[in-house]
Amino acid sequence: MRILTQALSHILTIQNLVIKFSLRGRVLTAIRNISLDLYKGESLAIVGESGSGKSVLMKSIMGLLDKNGYIDQGQIMYNNWDLTQFNTERDWLAIRGKEVGMVTQDPMTSLNPLKTIGKQIEECVILHQSLKSKAAYIETLKLLKDVGIHDVEKRFRQYPHEFSGGMRQRIVIAIALACKPKILICDEPTTALDVTIQAQILQLLKHLQQKYELTTVYITHDLGVVAKVADRIAVMYAGDIIEIGETHEIFFNAKHPYTWALISSLPQLGSKGEQLYSIKGTPPNLFQDIKGDAFAPRNPYALKIDFVERPPFFQVSDTHYARTWLLDPLAPKVQPPEALQSFFEEGRRYAHGS
Numbered sequence: 001m002r003i004l005t006q007a008l009s010h011i012l013t014i015q016n017l018v019i020k021f022s023l024r025g026r027v028l029t030a031i032r033n034i035s036l037d038l039y040k041g042e043s044l045a046i047v048g049e050s051g052s053g054k055s056v057l058m059k060s061i062m063g064l065l066d067k068n069g070y071i072d073q074g075q076i077m078y079n080n081w082d083l084t085q086f087n088t089e090r091d092w093l094a095i096r097g098k099e100v101g102m103v104t105q106d107p108m109t110s111l112n113p114l115k116t117i118g119k120q121i122e123e124c125v126i127l128h129q130s131l132k133s134k135a136a137y138i139e140t141l142k143l144l145k146d147v148g149i150h151d152v153e154k155r156f157r158q159y160p161h162e163f164s165g166g167m168r169q170r171i172v173i174a175i176a177l178a179c180k181p182k183i184l185i186c187d188e189p190t191t192a193l194d195v196t197i198q199a200q201i202l203q204l205l206k207h208l209q210q211k212y213e214l215t216t217v218y219i220t221h222d223l224g225v226v227a228k229v230a231d232r233i234a235v236m237y238a239g240d241i242i243e244i245g246e247t248h249e250i251f252f253n254a255k256h257p258y259t260w261a262l263i264s265s266l267p268q269l270g271s272k273g274e275q276l277y278s279i280k281g282t283p284p285n286l287f288q289d290i291k292g293d294a295f296a297p298r299n300p301y302a303l304k305i306d307f308v309e310r311p312p313f314f315q316v317s318d319t320h321y322a323r324t325w326l327l328d329p330l331a332p333k334v335q336p337p338e339a340l341q342s343f344f345e346e347g348r349r350y351a352h353g354s
């Protein structure tokens with residue numbers, strides 16, 4: 001795994017972003033003052049339960065927010081452009097696909113069932129790489145090979161329904177790559193696939209990230225999925241990033257009780273048959289103002305201050321930060337649940353040994 005303490009340059013910087021939606025006369029705050037740096041060439045996973053704001057955050061950097069959504073505050077800096085100031089489709093065409101590509105959960109919705117897959121990839125190659133027909137055809141065959149499809153001349157002439165789910169996802173990835181993006185957002189890219197195919201697609205994405213020198217962002221509700229592919233993990237809860245760090249720091253030294261709960265739900269821990277800490281209750285109502293730490297009402301370790309004041313980011317290491325009052329020097333010393341402690345220790349031993 002790459003060490004992110006080395007000086008890496010930012011490819012995209014989000015500052016104090018607030019995103020709201022108007023809904024039947026009421027306002028829902030989906031993103032609550034998030035700041036995030038994305039480093040060139042890294043692989044970042046954004047993890048959190050349904051409704052935590054992962055997709056809204058990523059849609060905002062592609063100009064894909066629903067019509068009732070708007071950026072209330074903040075900046076998204078990319079290439080000296082502030083994307084929050086983009087307001088026409090024309091502006092966004094300079095970004096979407098070309099600078100930032102996306103692979104979504106369901107390949108069928110991204111593919112046109114009436115066109116051969118070769119034509120669909122070739123169209124993007126012609127549009128984004130300004131190649132003439134013969135060169136575009138050759139480039140398309142190369143992309144198909146790169147995403148692990150065999151017998152490419154024959155496959156070029158086939159339609160989406162003639163491919164399996166995993167193969168269709170490879171084609172969607174080829175279409176994204178045809179636009180030569182610098183950033184590739186993968187939104188639950190393997191959720192619809194079975195476990196073996198999941199692993200193959202993640203392996204492929206990791207390989208392509210290196211080959212095409214991409215910066216990748218994975219969005220997922222499943223921490224386990226990104227363990228092997230992400231350099232860093234950002235944990236989201238109720239529209240906020242509550243912990244961020246290198247993958248091993250999140251897995252083996254997490255500090256926020258919500259991250260503890262996410263790790264506790266990993267099957268690796270469940271198989272030990274121990275009583276694990278599970279998240280009870282529901283996430284907060286995003287139509288209402290949130291006071292303090294949004295997780296406090298569900299947090300068995302909550303302190304009084306958690307109900308009053310939003311915790312700042314406490315620094316754990318150069319690369320690891322967590323928004324929990326438990327890290328305040330004045331807070332009582334609280335240890336993670338026991339089953340997690342042994343998981344953390346095992347993980348750290350393994351990391352030192354490897």
Ligand SMILES: Nc1ncnc2c1ncn2[C@@H]1O[C@H](COP(=O)(O)OP(=O)(O)OP(=O)(O)O)[C@@H](O)[C@H]1O
Pocket residue numbers: 021022023028030048049050051052053054055056057066067068069221286
């Ligand atoms: N068009 C919209 N109008 C109103 N609320 C919206 C709209 N789009 C998203 N939201 C709300 O914004 C919040 C964040 O949604 P988002 O889709 O980003 O969550 P998520 O973490 O990606 O969840 P999932 O994993 O289910 O996709 C949710 O409360 C959602 O209901």
